[in-house]
Every structure is written in C-alpha cells, then in structure tokens.
Amino acid sequence: ENDENFDSLTTSVAGLEQLIETEFILIQNLEYYADELQEKLYIIRSLVTNLREENNKARQNPGYYVSIPTNVLSLVRRLQKDWVYLDIYMKQSVGEKQIKALHEHWSHLPQPGDVDEAVKAISRLQDTYELQAADLADGLINGKKYDTKLTTLDCYTMGYELFNQNDYIKAGYWLYAATQLYEDDVMLRLHDLSNAKIMELYAETLLRQMRYQDALSVMKVVQALPSTPATNSQLLRKINEVDLHIKTYNPRVVPHPKREPTDYERGCRGEFTTHNSKFYCIYNKTTTAFLKLAPLKMEIISLDPYLVIFHDVMSDGEIRSLQEMAKPILRRATVYNEERKRSEVVSRRTSKFAWFYDHTNEITERINKRIEDMTGFDLDGSEMLQVMNYGLGGHYDTHFDFFNVSMTADIVAMQGDRKATVLFYMTDVDQGGATVFPNIQTAVFPKKGTAVMWYNLNNRFQGDYKTLHAGCPVLVGSKWVTNKWVRERNQMFRLPCYKEQS
Ligand SMILES: O=C(O)CCC(=O)C(=O)O
Numbered sequence: 001e002n003d004e005n006f007d008s009l010t011t012s013v014a015g016l017e018q019l020i021e022t023e024f025i026l027i028q029n030l031e032y033y034a035d036e037l038q039e040k041l042y043i044i045r046s047l048v049t050n051l052r053e054e055n056n057k058a059r060q061n062p063g064y065y066v067s068i069p070t071n072v073l074s075l076v077r078r079l080q081k082d083w084v085y086l087d088i089y090m091k092q093s094v095g096e097k098q099i100k101a102l103h104e105h106w107s108h109l110p111q112p113g114d115v116d117e118a119v120k121a122i123s124r125l126q127d128t129y130e131l132q133a134a135d136l137a138d139g140l141i142n143g144k145k146y147d148t149k150l151t152t153l154d155c156y157t158m159g160y161e162l163f164n165q166n167d168y169i170k171a172g173y174w175l176y177a178a179t180q181l182y183e184d185d186v187m188l189r190l191h192d193l194s195n196a197k198i199m200e201l202y203a204e205t206l207l208r209q210m211r212y213q214d215a216l217s218v219m220k221v222v223q224a225l226p227s228t229p230a231t232n233s234q235l236l237r238k239i240n241e242v243d244l245h246i247k248t249y250n251p252r253v254v255p256h257p258k259r260e261p262t263d264y265e266r267g268c269r270g271e272f273t274t275h276n277s278k279f280y281c282i283y284n285k286t287t288t289a290f291l292k293l294a295p296l297k298m299e300i301i302s303l304d305p306y307l308v309i310f311h312d313v314m315s316d317g318e319i320r321s322l323q324e325m326a327k328p329i330l331r332r333a334t335v336y337n338e339e340r341k342r343s344e345v346v347s348r349r350t351s352k353f354a355w356f357y358d359h360t361n362e363i364t365e366r367i368n369k370r371i372e373d374m375t376g377f378d379l380d381g382s383e384m385l386q387v388m389n390y391g392l393g394g395h396y397d398t399h400f401d402f403f404n405v406s407m408t409a410d411i412v413a414m415q416g417d418r419k420a421t422v423l424f425y426m427t428d429v430d431q432g433g434a435t436v437f438p439n440i441q442t443a444v445f446p447k448k449g450t451a452v453m454w455y456n457l458n459n460r461f462q463g464d465y466k467t468l469h470a471g472c473p474v475l476v477g478s479k480w481v482t483n484k485w486v487r488e489r490n491q492m493f494r495l496p497c498y499k500e501q502s
C-alpha cells in the first residue's frame with residue numbers, strides 16, 4: 001500500500017497536456033535525424049553512381065583501359081586518395097546531435113513507474129465499472145463510444161504488467177485483445193514482439209488459471225504459425241508437459257465465479273436511486289444575515305447523517321482562479337498515517353493537491369466567507385482550503401474524514417475533530433468521479449459550481465460511521481474539487497448549520 005514517495009505524472013490530469021507537446025518535439029527531432037541520414041544516404045548513392053560509371057567503362061575492356069596512361073593515373077589516384085576520404089566520410093557518425101537531444105528529454109519523459117501507475121489505474125477502472133479489455137481497446141468506455149483505439153503494444157503492456165501483478169484473468173483478456181489486433185508493424189519490430197510471443201504469454205495466463213486444455217489449444221496454434229521454427233524445443237517441451245498433465249490428472253475447468261459488486265462500486269456505477277427524489281429543494285435565507293439578500297439553492301439529501309447540496313456556489317471565474325493558483329504547486333495527495341505519525345503517498349488516494357491559507361488572496365477569502373454563509377460555521381482554526389485535481393482513474397477509496405480521536409489526540413485537542421466537510425465540484429466529469437456514501441446508499445455526481453456538505457460527527461461529537469465515503473475513480477474527464485474540513489473547536493457557540501424556516 002505504501003508506494004514510497006513516487007509522484008506519478010498520471011495522478012493528475014493537469015500537466016498531462018505537456019506530454020503531447022514533448023512528443024511533438026521528439027517526433028520533430030526524429031525527423032531531423034531522418035533528414036541527416038537521408039543527406040548522407042544521398043551523397044553515398046551519388047558516389048556509388050559516379051564511381052560505378054568509370055569502373056563499368058574500364059571493365060568492358062580492362063586490358064585496353066590500363067594501356068592508356070591517363071587512365072592509369074586516374075585509377076591509381078582514385079584507389080589511393082578517394083577511398084581514404086570515403087573511409088573518413090563513412091566513419092563520420094550521423095544524427096549524434098539528435099540522439100543527444102533525445103537524451104536531454106529523458107528526465108522529463110514518463111518513467112517505468114508512470115506506466116505502472118497507468119496500468120493500475122485502468123485496471124481499477126475495469127474493476128469499478130466492470131469494463132472489458134476488448135471494449136476499451138475499441139474505444140468503447142462504459143457504453144459510450146470515443147474516438148480512440150488501442151494498439152497491440154498498448155494491450156500487450158496492460159497484459160504484461162497485469163501478469164506480473166498476478167492478475168491472470170485480466171491479463172489474459174488484454175493479451176487476447178493484443179493478438180486480435182496484431183498486425184506487422186515497424187514499432188513492434190523494434191520491441192522485438194511477435195504475435196507468437198504474445199500468444200505464448202496468453203497461454204501462460206490460461207495455465208495459471210488452470211485452464212490446461214485452452215492453454216494447449218493456444219500453444220498448438222503458436223506451433224502451427226509459419227514463423228515458428230519446427231524446432232522450438234521450449235514450446236514443444238511445454239506442450240508435452242501440459243498434454244501429460246491433462247492425461248494424468250484429467251483436470252476439471254473450474255469456472256471463475258463472478259464477483260458481486262460492493263455497495264461502493266454500485267454507487268460509483270450510478271445504481272443508487274438519485275438523490276433529488278429523496279428530499280426537497282429549498283432556498284436557505286437564514287443561516288446568515290447575508291443570505292436574506294442572496295439565498296442559497298440548497299438540497300437536503302440526508303438528515304442522518306446531515307448531508308446537503310448547495311447549487312451555484314462557486315463561479316466560473318473563481319474556479320479558473322483557483323485552478324491557476326493550484327497548477328504550479330500541485331503535488332501528490334497524501335493520507336495521514338496514524339502509526340507513523342506522518343502523511344504518506346498511498347495507492348488508495350490518487351490525486352494531486354495544493355493547500356491555501358485562508359488569507360492567501362481575495363479569492364480564498366471570498367470562498368471562505370461563502371462557506372461561512374453556507375454552513376453558519378466559524379472557520380477560524382479550521383483547515384486550509386484544499387484544491388485537488390484527480391488524474392487517470394484518480395480516486396479516494398472509502399474513508400472517514402474524522403480522525404481516530406484516541407490516536408490523534410494531540411491534533412484533535414488543538415482545533416477539535418473534523419466536524420463537517422464542504423466539498424466544491426469545480427468541473428463536470430463526463431463519466432465516473434462520484435462521491436459515494438455506501439452506508440447510506442447515496443451518490444453525489446460532480447456538477448461544476450455545486451458543493452456538497454456533510455457532518456462527520458454525531459450529536460455526541462463522535463465520528464459517525466454512516467459518513468463513510470469515497471471519491472470514485474474518474475472514468476472520463478478531469479475532476480477538480482476544493483474542500484474545507486471544518487474543525488469542531490470554534491463551532492461551540494454557533495447555530496446549527498440549518499434552521500428550519502417557519
Ligand atoms: O473527491 C471526492 O469526491 C471525495 C474527496 C474526499 O472525500 C476527501 O478529499 O476527503
């Protein structure tokens with residue numbers, strides 16, 4: 001669970017666009033490399049033509065050719081001098097400048113850990129939303145068609161990495177998709193990847209699932225490929241081995257039982273009844289005096305725990321400002337580890353965040369004031385504003401926002417526990433990214449400018465386990481949120497957040 005402190009490029013969508021520009025530059029550099037090669041090739045070919053012309057003439061009648069003194073002079077001179085210079089020219093390296101330029105980009109390019117993180121993210125999306133490899137490869141994402149296709153190499157990478165993570169079932173589907181898409185391609189040649197190799201790994205995933213007969217069939221297909229040498233002893237040995245195993249043990253294929261979705265997954269998939277049917281929408285004019293002038297559109301989702309949605313509480317301009325403030329300082333989000341007494345990067349929270357002091361600027365002051373109007377809370381002593389951007393498959397697995405009071409007594413003692421959470425959605429999200437409360441069968445889907453607020457503590461100031469919640473993996477889109485954790489201490493003499501109107 002502890003992924004050291006590697007911060008993958010893919011844990012936030014902000015910043016990924018940069019990679020497209022980098023790729024553009026690399027391609028251009030490769031083209032310059034091709035130009036240089038071509039230039040040299042052109043010169044060499046012209047030299048071949050010229051040299052051959054004279055030599056052809058000489059070969060027609062060598063005796064006659066060398067009987068003429070000027071021919072002899074020319075022949076000797078050519079063979080002594082020209083080839084020395086040709087040697088020098090041939091040895092001159094081509095494209096060193098471009099190779100160097102490529103290496104200069106190395107450190108800004110994705111690392112193996114980034115691919116690892118990306119594979120894990122796609123795998124997580126598959127689990128959460130029940131997505132098939134073949135559909136994804138075809139650009140079909142959760143029933144919606146996108147203008148995108150995966151290549152053999154993409155699918156193979158998914159399969160290969162999942163295989164190494166011992167996820168043989170999922171790996172198998174990806175490797176199968178890779179073989180289905182296989183077409184001879186120069187990049188595959190650079191990777192030294194043949195269809196036979198992919199199929200052999202596919203057969204291996206079947207063996208690991210104890211699907212011996214299926215594995216055998218695949219291996220026999222590989223054996224019959226024209227490119228497979230008849231003497232591939234390793235393959236032959238494996239085929240005999242599996243054949244013998246089947247004959248000896250007559251193993252039964254045990255079908256893999258389909259896993260029931262968890263409540264969390266059902267919430268992410270939108271299977272909870274939509275919230276607006278549950279309660280009602282009201283205009284809140286009473287929390288603070290200010291609201292008499294500008295009432296809030298408020299929707300009560302749940303009374304136990306208290307959970308409400310506020311509509312239109314962050315403007316497009318405010319959102320843009322917060323995003324621009326956050327972008328340069330976004331870093332991988334962490335979770336506080338009670339035992340080690342420090343915040344850590346963990347795979348159950350994949351996003352990047354930035355914190356802002358209440359008085360950073362006019363925008364943060366305005367947002368904090370608005371939160372006070374919305375909730376009636378005094379934000380003095382509460383936590384800083386936290387602006388977050390989720391990345392590829394970015395999520396925050398089920399958790400509580402309140403602390404484990406006994407273990408974090410020192411933190412809690414200072415400002416009190418996290419009484420309430422206010423979460424602003426700064427973007428619409430095309431697919432996925434809901435905030436799900438599995439214990440109360442509630443899901444809130446991001447809507448730009450909307451905020452959700454809930455109480456984390458019950459009437460006895462204890463953590464309310466019904467507030468278990470999660471940010472579902474983002475399927476399509478870039479999810480930005482701002483949250484505020486309101487601490488208990490300063491709310492002692494405040495009115496409850498919402499007073500019933502009479
Ligand atoms: O992004 C979300 O939907 C949930 C975020 C969350 O729970 C948190 O930051 O504590």
Ligand SMILES: [Fe+2]
Pocket residue numbers: 399400401421469
């Ligand atoms: Fe949370």
